[in-house]
Structure formats: C-alpha cells, structure tokens
Amino acid sequence: MSVPAGSSVSFGARLTTTYPLANGGRSYGSDDARRVLWCFDSSSAPAVETWAKMSTAEKATRVRFAPSPTGALHIGGARTALYNWLAARHDGGTMVLRIEDTDLERSTPENVAQILDALRWLDLDWDEGPISQVGRANDHAAALQKLLDSGAAYPDSATAEDVKAWKAEHGADRGYRGTPSGDGSGAIRLRVPDDGDTVVDDLIRGEVRFPNRSYDDFVIARNDGSVLYNFAVAVDDADMGITEVIRGDDHLSNTPKQLLVFEALGIKPPRYAHVPLLHGPDGKKLSKRHGAASVQELRDAGYLPEAIRNYIALLGWGPGDDETLLSTDDLVERFRPEDVGKSSAVFDEKKLRWMNGRYMREMPAWEYLEAVRSFVEAETGGRPLNEERFEFGCRIVQEKAQTLREVWPLIRFLFEPPVQDDKAWRKVMKGEAARVLTEVEALLIGIADSGEGPNHDGFAIEAVQSVLEPLPEKLDLGAGKVFQPIRVAITGTTISPGIFESVAALGREETLARIEVARSKLADQS
RNA sequence: GGCCCCGUGGUGUAACGGUUAGCACGCCAGGUUUUCAACCUGGAAGCGCGGGUUCGACUCCCGCCGGGGCUACCA
Numbered sequence: 001m002s003v004p005a006g007s008s009v010s011f012g013a014r015l016t017t018t019y020p021l022a023n024g025g026r027s028y029g030s031d032d033a034r035r036v037l038w039c040f041d042s043s044s045a046p047a048v049e050t051w052a053k054m055s056t057a058e059k060a061t062r063v064r065f066a067p068s069p070t071g072a073l074h075i076g077g078a079r080t081a082l083y084n085w086l087a088a089r090h091d092g093g094t095m096v097l098r099i100e101d102t103d104l105e106r107s108t109p110e111n112v113a114q115i116l117d118a119l120r121w122l123d124l125d126w127d128e129g130p131i132s133q134v135g136r137a138n139d140h141a142a143a144l145q146k147l148l149d150s151g152a153a154y155p156d157s158a159t160a161e162d163v164k165a166w167k168a169e170h171g172a173d174r175g176y177r178g179t180p181s182g183d184g185s186g187a188i189r190l191r192v193p194d195d196g197d198t199v200v201d202d203l204i205r206g207e208v209r210f211p212n213r214s215y216d217d218f219v220i221a222r223n224d225g226s227v228l229y230n231f232a233v234a235v236d237d238a239d240m241g242i243t244e245v246i247r248g249d250d251h252l253s254n255t256p257k258q259l260l261v262f263e264a265l266g267i268k269p270p271r272y273a274h275v276p277l278l279h280g281p282d283g284k285k286l287s288k289r290h291g292a293a294s295v296q297e298l299r300d301a302g303y304l305p306e307a308i309r310n311y312i313a314l315l316g317w318g319p320g321d322d323e324t325l326l327s328t329d330d331l332v333e334r335f336r337p338e339d340v341g342k343s344s345a346v347f348d349e350k351k352l353r354w355m356n357g358r359y360m361r362e363m364p365a366w367e368y369l370e371a372v373r374s375f376v377e378a379e380t381g382g383r384p385l386n387e388e389r390f391e392f393g394c395r396i397v398q399e400k401a402q403t404l405r406e407v408w409p410l411i412r413f414l415f416e417p418p419v420q421d422d423k424a425w426r427k428v429m430k431g432e433a434a435r436v437l438t439e440v441e442a443l444l445i446g447i448a449d450s451g452e453g454p455n456h457d458g459f460a461i462e463a464v465q466s467v468l469e470p471l472p473e474k475l476d477l478g479a480g481k482v483f484q485p486i487r488v489a490i491t492g493t494t495i496s497p498g499i500f501e502s503v504a505a506l507g508r509e510e511t512l513a514r515i516e517v518a519r520s521k522l523a524d525q526s
Numbered sequence: 527g528g529c530c531c532c533g534u535g536g537u538g539u540a541a542c543g544g545u546u547a548g549c550a551c552g553c554c555a556g557g558u559u560u561u562c563a564a565c566c567u568g569g570a571a572g573c574g575c576g577g578g579u580u581c582g583a584c585u586c587c588c589g590c591c592g593g594g595g596c597u598a599c600c601a
Contacts, residue, residue, distance in 0.1 A: 068601045103600055133601095160598080172528045175597095187599045205531070214529050214597090222599050229601050253530055253596035276532070277594070311538095314550090318539050322549040341539080344594065348537045351551040357564085400563045410562095428561090472559070483560045495562045 061093030062243045065119075065126070066133075066233070068100040069111035072294035073118035075347055076248065076278040079312040083275060084246045085124045086313070086335040096240055097129035102232055107134075118295035122305050123328075128240075133232055136239075140227040143235045143265060144188065144220065152264035153220060154178070157186030163216070176216040188221040190231070190260060198256035203244075203273035203338045210256040218257055230254055234261035237270055246273045246337055249344075273337040276316055276344040293347070302375060302405030304363075307356040315345040325358060357402035369394055372407045379408045380415075389414055389505065392454040396501040410497055414505055418492030418514060425488060432477060433485040434522045439475065440486055441515050443467040444508070455507030465500040489518035 063084040067077055088095040097119070101107035116130065147153035156178035158166070163176045178189055197209040220231035227235075237245060237258075252274045262269040280293075298308055306328060313331050314324070317340045326334070360368065372394050376385070393411035401407045413419070444459075447467060453460035472482045483499045490511055496502050503511050 066601095070601070100601060106600080167528095174528085189599095208530070210529070216597085219599050224599095226599090228599070233601090248595090249531070250595050251601095254601095256530095274531085279594080281537085314538065316538085320540080322540075324539095324550050343532050345539090346537060348551070351538070354551055361564085397563090399565095402563080406563095469560090479560050487561070493561095497563095499560055 060243075061088060061091050062096065062241050063088050063093060063246055064096040064098050064237070064240065064242050066098040066100050066236075066247075067115050068103065068106075069108065069115055070103065070106040071111060072296055073115045075293055075295065075298070075312060077115075078118065078122060078124075078295050078308070079278065079315055080246065080248055080275060081119060081124050082122070082309060082312055083273075083317075083335070083337060083340065085126075086331055087244060087246060087337050088127075089332045090335055093243075094127045095125075096131065096242070097126035098131045098133060098236060098240070099129075100133045100229070100233070102133050102227070102229065114296065118299075121299055122295060122308065124309075131240075133236060136232075136236060137226075139239060140221075140232055140235055141225055144225070144227060144231070147190065147220075147264050148188065150264070151191075153188050153190050154180040155184050155186045155223065156189045156217070157181035157183075173214050175212075175214050178217050185223065187219045187223055189217040190220050190257075190264060192217050192260060198259050200252065200255045200259065200272055202252070203271055204340050205252075205274060205342060208252065210253070212256075215256060215260075220261070230257040231261055234258040234265070234269075238262060238265060238267045242270045244273060244337065245270050246275065249274045249277045273340065275337075275340050276342060278315060279344050279346050281346060281348070298352075300405075302403030303352060303356050304359050304371070304404070307352065307359040310359070311352045311355050315347065316341050316343075325355070353402045360401060360404070361399055363398075365395070365398075368398055372404050375404045376408045379412075385415055388454065392505050393497075396497040396505060400497065410495070411505075413491040413496065413502075418488075418490060421488075421493045424492065424494045428484040428488045428494060429518070429522055429525075432475070432481060434519065436471075436475065436477070436482050436485050437489060437515055437519050437522070439471065440468065440482075441512060441519070443471070444503070444512060444515075447508070449508070453504055453507070455504075455509075457508040459504045459506075459508050459511070461500050461504045464503045468500060468503070485518075486515070490514045 065081045065084045067073065067081075073081075085095055087093065099107075099112055099115075101112070112130070119126070144153065148155075158176075158178050163178075166176050167174065175192060177192075177194070192215045193212045196212050198212055198215075200208045200210070202208055218230065219228055221227045234257075236242075255272055255274075259269055295308075309328055309331065310326055313326065313335065317335065319326060319330070319334045320339070323330075363371070369391060376390070390411075393414045394407060397407055397410045401410060444464070444467065447458050447463050449458040450460075450463070452458055453463065468483075468486075472479045475482060484494060487494060487496050487499055487502065490496075490502060490506055497505070506514070
C-alpha cells in the first residue's frame with residue numbers, strides 16, 4: 001500500500017462531519033444511530049465486510065483502534081494505531097476505527113478530522129468505520145436494559161459524597177457497594193462481587209489479578225440513560241466482535257471493569273494486550289511539552305510516514321534480532337503483539353532523524369522531489385523557482401539532509417543572494433583567503449564553456465572538480481583553507497552541499513560574480 | 527491512601543541460569559588530503575539496591591528504592 005507522493009505531504013482529507021450516512025460503511029447502530037456516524041470520503045475506505053453474517057469460525061482477528069478525539073493524534077496513539085494495524089495486516093484480519101466521542105465536552109469534529117488526517121497520512125488504513133460511539137446510543141441502552149432486567153445493574157441514588165463517606169467507613173481497599181433506590185432514581189451501577197479476583201490474561205503481561213473487593217460498584221450510566229466509558233467500550237467491543245484489544249497500559253486497571261461487564265452480559269471477552277506508555281525525555285508521561293509529540297508536528301518537521309512507522313514500531317517492540325531498518329512489509333510480517341516489551345519507552349527524536357535520513361536517501365528521485373517541493377513552497381510562499389536548478393539542488397543534498405525541512409536551507413543560496421553570516425565570514429575570510437579566491441577565480445574562468453552542466457555553461461561537477469581539487473596542494477594549503485572561502489563567498493555560510501556540486505549548481509555567471517564581490521569586500525577590510 | 531504495572535549504558539533494544547553483557551541512535555577521537563552531513567575505524571558509557579535459591583545469577587524468589595498507571599455520574 002502506498003500513497004502518491006503528493007498526498008504524502010498534504011492533508012487532503014475530505015472528511016465531513018455531516019450526519020447522513022454517505023457510504024456503505026458498516027453500521028453497528030440502529031437506523032437512528034446511523035445518522036450520527038462520522039463519515040468520510042469512501043475513496044480510501046476499503047469495502048466493508050459483513051461481519052454479522054459470518055460464522056464464528058470465520059471470525060478472524062479483529063482489532064480496533066479507538067481514539068478519543070480530545071486533541072491531536074499523539075505519537076503514543078499513533079504507535080497504538082500502528083500496532084493494531086500491524087496485528088490486523090499480519091494475519092489478514094480486520095481493523096475497525098471507532099471514535100470514542102461520548103465526552104461531549106471535549107470531542108469536536110475538528111479533533112476527529114485531525115486524527116483521521118493523521119492516520120491517513122501515516123498510511124494506516126482501516127477496514128470498518130470510523131464509527132461514532134455516540135451513534136451507538138441505542139445499542140448501549142439495550143445492553144443497559146438487559147443488565148437492569150437481570151439485576152446485574154441497579155439504580156443507586158448515592159452521591160459522590162455518600163460514596164466517599166461509605167469508603168471512609170469501610171476501608172480504603174474496599175470498593176463501594178450500594179443499594180438499589182426504590183424509585184429508580186440515581187445513577188446505574190454494576191454489581192461487583194465481593195469475593196474472588198478478576199484476571200486479565202494479557203498477551204504482554206501474562207495473568208494479572210485484580211481483587212474484586214477493591215472495585216466499586218461502578219457507575220455504568222447516568223440516570224438519563226447516557227452510558228459511561230467502561231460500559232460503552234465493553235458493549236462496543238462485544239458488538240463489533242473484537243478479538244484482540246491492543247491499547248495503552250493506562251487501561252490495564254480498567255480492564256477488570258470491562259471484563260465484569262462482559263460477564264454480566266454473558267459474552268466472551270476479547271484478548272487484551274496492554275502496551276506500555278511512552279514517556280518524554282524527562283521520564284514523565286509524554287505530553288505536548290516534549291517537542292514534536294503529535295503526528296502533525298512530525299509531518300511539519302519533515303519526517304516521512306514510513307520512517308515514523310519504522311521508528312515508533314521499535315518503541316517497545318523489536319524483531320528479535322539486530323535489525324533496525326524495517327520496511328512496513330517487514331513490520332507486517334514480523335510483528336506480533338505478544339512480543340511487545342513490558343517497560344515504557346522514551347521518544348527520542350535524534351534517532352528518528354537519523355532513521356528519516358536513511359529513508360530519504362532510499363527514496364526514488366521523483367518521490368523525494370515532490371516531497372521536498374511542498375516544504376520549499378512553504379518557505380518561498382510559492383514563488384516560482386527555476387525547475388532545473390531546483391531539481392539539481394535537491395539531488396545534491398539528498399544524501400545530506402535528514403528531514404525534508406532541512407533541504408531548503410541547504411539549497412537556498414541557489415535562488416537568493418548569499419546570506420549574511422558575520423561569524424562564518426570572520427572565521428574563514430582571513431589569512432590566505434584573498435589569494436585563494438584570486439586563484440579560484442582564474443581557474444574557474446578557465447573552464448571552457450562546453451555547454452555541459454546544470455546551467456549549460458561548462459560548469460559541470462566534474463569540470464569544476466578537476467580544476468579545484470588540485471588547488472590545495474598547488475597552494476600548499478589545507479583543503480579547508482581553500483574550499484571554505486569559496487563556500488562562504490558563494491553561500492555566505494560554512495554549511496552547504498559539496499563545494500564542487502555547489503559551484504556547478506550556481507553556475508558560471510553567478511559564481512564568478514559572488515567571488516568577485518567577496519574579493520572586493522576582502523580588499524576593503526585589509 | 528488503595529489497587530495494579532514496570533526497572534539492562536543518556537535513549538531504544540538483545541541475551542533470559544554459565545557470553546569479554548550484543549546491536550542501533552547519541553556522544554568523544556581519528557580517517558576519508560571539502561566544512562556540516564554521509565561513510566569507515568576506534569573509544570567512553572549499562573544489568574536500581576539488599577537479601578536469598580544455586581556449583582554458578584541480568585536472568586528464579588523476597589524485601590526495599592525508583593518510575594508509571596488507575597482509583598469520575600472523563601475517556
């Protein structure tokens with residue numbers, strides 16, 4: 001699966017937040033609920049399976065990624081999405097995208113759009129959805145009624161204060177136990193047994209036991225019938241036939257509650273794999289503070305989707321050998337949720353940069369060019385650039401740049417006058433610099449105009465190299481003493497592509513003019 | 527406070543009862559008679575602490591310490 005280069009750097013999401021169900025997206029809700037499904041252009045959404053018609057035996061791996069749209073997609077969320085995606089693709093399973101938007105306050109259409117955009121940009125597609133959790137209200141209500149009827153759940157008029165008081169009386173390790181209100185008032189709580197443990201058989205952590213008595217008879221729905229997270233998740237995972245729940249560690253302690261809901265519903269729960277959380281460089285939970293933490297920020301910083309996938313896959317998971325550079329196909333082939341490590345990892349942008357550089361070098365020329373283009377346009381405001389020169393410039397820095405964003409600063413001198421960098425000038429333009437530039441000018445003028453080279457003026461890389469390379473020895477100077485003055489003269493700084501390439505790219509006329517300017521400035525200062 | 531998870535160099539990981547504790551990023555030095563980058567070579571740097579079990583523990587058990595999560599009529 002690949003995406004045209006053009007779309008890999010633009011967010012052309014045609015997401016709509018309109019309510020009519022626009023495509024054949026599988027609905028898990030009633031007709032009523034259909035009207036509140038999040039819909040998006042189906043052009044990138046694969047055909048949908050008819051899960052309901054399948055027999056149990058046919059129900060292969062079904063995973064889901066269920067972000068809560070309370071902000072941009074985080075690097076940690078992206079990793080969870082990737083792990084789910086890899087697990088699904090690994091054995092031809094199905095990935096469901098579910099939007100946990102029951103938090104009316106924080107869930108916004110903008111946030112949903114942003115998350116979908118990020119997922120699409122990362123090239124992590126889903127087979128079903130996006131499904132709005134809010135849109136499943138009727139199904140939640142039905143499940144709730146079932147529990148009420150069976151007595152597994154009950155209305156309790158206790159307030160938060162009442163619960164607190166109850167716990168103060170019964171001990172801190174004792175979960176609250178309420179009593180049904182006679183009149184049906186109060187929030188709906190699930191009955192939790194006093195004895196025994198609820199054990200989570202986790203793919204990553206093994207069996208984790210939680211004493212039932214430490215859990216409250218927790219609230220699963222408000223009195224108006226609106227359901228709460230731990231209940232909605234369990235009902236949804238059950239209805240959607242999810243076989244493997246791969247999610248963040250922060251949900252481990254909530255899992256027993258969901259298991260209790262499954263039990264009350266009489267449905268076999270899925271398997272769980274709780275992946276460790278990602279931490280920032282300071283060891284704390286990853287947050288916006290820690291630099292480029294969201295997918296969109298990473299994209300804006302010039303990282304490639306495939307590099308990001310490779311990098312985040314390795315945050316907590318390894319292929320078992322010493323391989324570091326793994327293509328997405330490798331990842332799909334080798335990833336298994338049970339191989340994910342148990343300890344939290346720290347996002348290290350330095351390594352991502354290195355890895356991104358490796359991927360940039362591997363990119364086909366046209367793809368690399370198109371990817372760079374949008375970054376350059378952002379810098380230049382879309383001002384037209386000489387295409388031939390642009391392409392040549394990009395080519396000579398492909399080996400050097402580590403992010404798409406770093407390309408422009410390196411080739412900028414080809415389109416603009418040298419930058420003013422006093423520090424670089426002082427460091428280089430001294431001693432033999434004037435003599436060197438005089439010598440260089442003469443040599444460059446001597447290059448015959450064969451019509452070769454990027455500017456068709458004889459300044460081909462080889463031609464430039466053949467006259468400049470012997471110069472240090474000829475002048476009995478170090479290479480740096482000879483080449484740095486040229487670099488500063490034509491670019492203004494000490495950092496640029498290779499010097500022969502730079503001179504060739506700039507061309508005869510402009511190179512000589514800049515050297516001339518530098519020479520006179522040098523003459524003035526002495 | 528209660529319940530739970532985690533602990534190999536700065537970072538990500540491998541080894542899982544017996545290895546000189548491997549690999550990658552980063553860092554330092556040198557090389558590539560062109561800076562930066564890339565590339566090559568070399569280097570510094572690690573099993574949180576204390577008890578056990580064992581002929582032998584990074585690997586098993588216990589305690590401690592440290593980090594984290596959950597503990598909402600949030601998700």
